[in-house]
Amino acid sequence: MENQQDFQYTRQISQQYPQDKRFLLAILQDIQKEYNYLPRESLYMVQEYMDIPLAKLYSMATFYKALSLKPKGRYIIKVCDGTACHIRASQTLTDEISKILKIAPGQTTSDGRFSLETVNCLGSCAAAPVIVVNDRFYGKVTPSMVKTIIDEYGGIYS
Ligand code: FES
DSSP states (O other), X not given: OOOGGGXXXXXXXXXXXXXXXXXXXXXXXXXXXXXXXXXXXXXXXXXXXXXXXXXXXXXXXXXOTTOOSSOOOSEEEEEEOSHXXXXXXXXXXXXXXXXXXXXXXXXXXXXXXXXXXXXXXXXXXXGOSOEEETTEEEOSOOHHHHHHHHHHXXXXXX
16 A cells, blocks of 8 residues: 655646646546556545646546556456457457456456456457456457466456
8 A cells, every 4th residue: 555655746747847737637547557557545645736626637537547546456357358359259258357356347456467448449359258367468369268367467366
C-alpha cells in the first residue's frame, strides 16, 4: 500500500505538464501507468494543481476505459472481443481465463497479480483471436494455450 511519500510521484507527474485542462487526460494516464490505477490521493493532488472540480476527474476516470479507480493486477490480460476475434470464439478464451484465475472480466485476482479485461479490436484481426498481457501480444490463441500463457507470468498460486 502506498504511503504519502509515494504520492510525490503524482506531484512530479502533474508538474511536468502546464496547468492547462488540455493536459488532464495525459496526467491521468501517466498516474495510471505509475500506480496501475488512480489513487484517491492522486486525484486530490491533480484537483489542487489544475484547480478543477474533483467530480470532473472522477467522470474522466469512469469514462475512459484505460483509466481505473480500482487497483489493477500486475499483469493485465486483455482479451479482444472485436468482431474478427468474436467470430473466432474469443469468448471461449475469456471463459478459460476466468475459470483458471477464478475472476470475471473487470476483476482482479485477490493476490493482485492478474486482471482480466475484454476490449474492442486491437488492430490485429488477421491473428484473431488475440490476447495481450501487459504489452505482450498473442495471436491465434486457443483455449488450450491459455494456461501456458498464464504460466509465463508465474501462473496461479494454489
Ligand atoms: S477484432 Fe480482435 S484484433 Fe481486430
